[in-house]
Structures are given as C-alpha cells and as structure tokens.
Amino acid sequence: MRALRAQTFAEVRMTIRRGETLLLTIGIPVLLLVFFSLAHVTTTPTKHRVDFIAPGILALCVLSTSLVALSIATGFERSFGVLRRLHVTPLGQRRLIASKIASVLVTEVIQVVVLSVVALLLGWHPRGALSGALMVAALLILGSAGCAGIGLALAGQLRAEVNLAASNGLYLVLLLLSGIVVPLTSLPELLQKVMIAVPSGAMADGLHRILGQGASPSISDWVSLAAWAVLAPLLASRTFRFD
Numbered sequence: 001m002r003a004l005r006a007q008t009f010a011e012v013r014m015t016i017r018r019g020e021t022l023l024l025t026i027g028i029p030v031l032l033l034v035f036f037s038l039a040h041v042t043t044t045p046t047k048h049r050v051d052f053i054a055p056g057i058l059a060l061c062v063l064s065t066s067l068v069a070l071s072i073a074t075g076f077e078r079s080f081g082v083l084r085r086l087h088v089t090p091l092g093q094r095r096l097i098a099s100k101i102a103s104v105l106v107t108e109v110i111q112v113v114v115l116s117v118v119a120l121l122l123g124w125h126p127r128g129a130l131s132g133a134l135m136v137a138a139l140l141i142l143g144s145a146g147c148a149g150i151g152l153a154l155a156g157q158l159r160a161e162v163n164l165a166a167s168n169g170l171y172l173v174l175l176l177l178s179g180i181v182v183p184l185t186s187l188p189e190l191l192q193k194v195m196i197a198v199p200s201g202a203m204a205d206g207l208h209r210i211l212g213q214g215a216s217p218s219i220s221d222w223v224s225l226a227a228w229a230v231l232a233p234l235l236a237s238r239t240f241r242f243d
Contacts, residue, residue, distance in 0.1 A: 004095045004102075011103030014073075021073065025065045025111055030118055033057045036181050037122050045183055046212055054119035054126070055207035056180035058136075059143065061111040063174055063200045066104045066144045071151030071167045074100065079160035083242045097237050101148045108144060127214035139206045139217065142225035146199035149232025156240030179204040196220050199228045 015021050036042065037050040044052035077083050083096070116124075128136065154163050176182060177191065178200040184192050195201030202224040206217030 004099050007096065007099035008102040008106070011099055012106050015069070015103060015107050018073070021069050024069050025061065025107060026114060029057050029061050029064060029111065029115055032060065032181065033115060033118055034122065037119075042182050043186070045185070048123060048125070050119055050122045050124045051126075051212055052183070052208065053181060054115070054122075054124045055211040056178075056204050057115055057119070058112060058140070058211075059178065059200055059204040059207055060175060060180050061108055061115060062140055062143045062147055062203060063171065063178075063180075065107050065111065066101075066147035067151040068167045068171045070100060070104055070148055071155045072164055074152060074155035075158065075160040075163035075167075078155060078242065081243075094237055097152055097233065097240065100152065101145060101233065104148050105141065105144055108140065112140070126211045128210045129214075132210045132214065135210050135217065136207060139203055139210075139221070139225060142229040143199045143203040145230075146225060146228025146232045149228070149234070149236045150199070152236035153232065153239055156236060156242075174198070174200045177201075179208065197224050199225060199232075202228075 015025075033050075033053060036053045040049070046052040074083070119126075126132075151167065154166060158166060174180075177187065178184075178195050178198070180200070184195060184201070184205060187195070196205055196218075197220075202217075202221045206221040206225070209215045209217050209221075
C-alpha cells in the first residue's frame with residue numbers, strides 16, 4: 001500500500017510540473033469553456049450557453065486527463081525505459097496502473113474546481129442539488145477509469161510517436177462528436193447511439209441531464225460507463241508491455 005501511495009504522489013507531482021500537460025488539462029478546457037460560452041458558433045438547447053457548455057467541458061476534463069495526457073506521458077515513459085525499471089521494483093504492474101489511475105483522479109479534482117469557478121463566473125446555474133453532485137462524482141469516476149484504461153492500453157501497445165498521434169486524433173474526434181460542445185441531438189440517430197456507447201459520450205450525456213436538466217442519467221449512460229470502467233483497465237493490465 002505504501003508503494004502505491006508513494007507512486008501516486010509521484011505521478012501527481014510529475015503531472016503538475018509538465019507545462020504541456022497543464023495546457024492540455026487546464027488551459028485548453030478553460031479556453032474552450034470561455035469561447036463556446038460566449039461565441040455563438042453552435043446552437044445549444046439551453047437559454048444560457050454556459051449551462052450547456054459547462055457540463056460538457058467537465059466531461060472533456062476527464063477525456064483530456066484520463067485518456068490523452070495519461071496515454072502520452074506513459075507512452076514516452078515506456079519508450080525511454082522508465083517503466084521497465086519500475087516493473088522490476090516491488091510496485092509491480094497492477095499497482096503501477098492503479099497509481100496512474102489514482103493520480104488522474106487527483107488531477108481531475110483540481111480541474112473540476114477550476115472549471116466550476118470559471119463557469120460560475122460566466123453565469124452558470126447548475127442543477128441537481130446534493131443528489132446530483134453525488135451522481136456527477138460517480139459519473140466522473142467511472143468515466144475516468146474507463147478512459148484511463150483505454151489510454152494505458154494504447155500506451156502499452158503503440159510506439160510513443162504513434163501513440164501521440166492516435167491519442168490527439170481520438171481527442172479531437174471525441175471532442176466534436178461526444179456531445180461536449182455540439183449537442184448529440186444534432187447528430188444522426190445511429191451516431192448518437194454509438195457515442196453513448198463510448199465513455200466520453202455517456203459522461204457528457206449524463207452530466208447534461210444532471211446539471212442542465214436536474215434529471216438522472218439514463219440507464220444506457222450508467223451501463224456504458226460501468227462496462228468501460230471494468231473492462232478497459234482489465235484490458236490494459238493484461239496487454240500492457242513495459243518495453
């Protein structure tokens with residue numbers, strides 16, 4: 001347990017010290033939140049644009065940290081031989097993966113606080129009360145586990161440069177199609193169903209329902225996120241290569 005805790009703290013410190021990671025996890029989400037809340041470049045189903053954009057950007061925080069930043073950093077650590085050295089320590093493979101997921105959750109707490117403050121300054125009026133806050137936390141945790149599993153699976157199989165391109169490409173596609181800044185209802189019906197089946201789409205849909213409508217996430221949202229939260233980390237732990 002001490003090894004897991006120490007590695008988790010080390011991962012958080014390294015994340016905070018990387019300028020490019022801070023840009024991806026804090027800078028870009030804040031810029032997107034401000035831009036899409038103030039600029040009328042897309043239609044939104046809410047009277048105030050920020051009431052739709054803010055929940056989607058919270059989902060984007062999970063995507064940027066759990067999948068993209070984690071995958072890219074881990075991919076280069078693997079390429080440089082760092083993970084090969086950690087593999088032979090008492091930490092082991094499963095605790096290494098667990099520490100990376102735990103560090104992601106800590107980073108996301110910081111993101112949620114920062115983004116929520118900015119959104120409130122822009123006039124955001126979240127709904128859901130205490131029960132909604134608990135459901136939001138559950139959605140973000142499940143989504144984080146699923147996205148982290150996907151990111152680690154990519155980092156453990158692809159070369160660092162290929163993984164960099166794949167992670168950034170996936171980030172752009174999911175940003176545009178997951179209902180984060182563009183409502184899912186504006187997409188074809190088949191594509192809507194596909195996006196609800198991926199973690200980012202299910203998260204965004206659930207957050208919009210809670211924070212935008214004061215309702216509960218759909219059964220499809222919960223099932224999709226729960227399945228990814230279990231299966232993706234399991235896949236990562238079984239397929240991850242240290243060299």
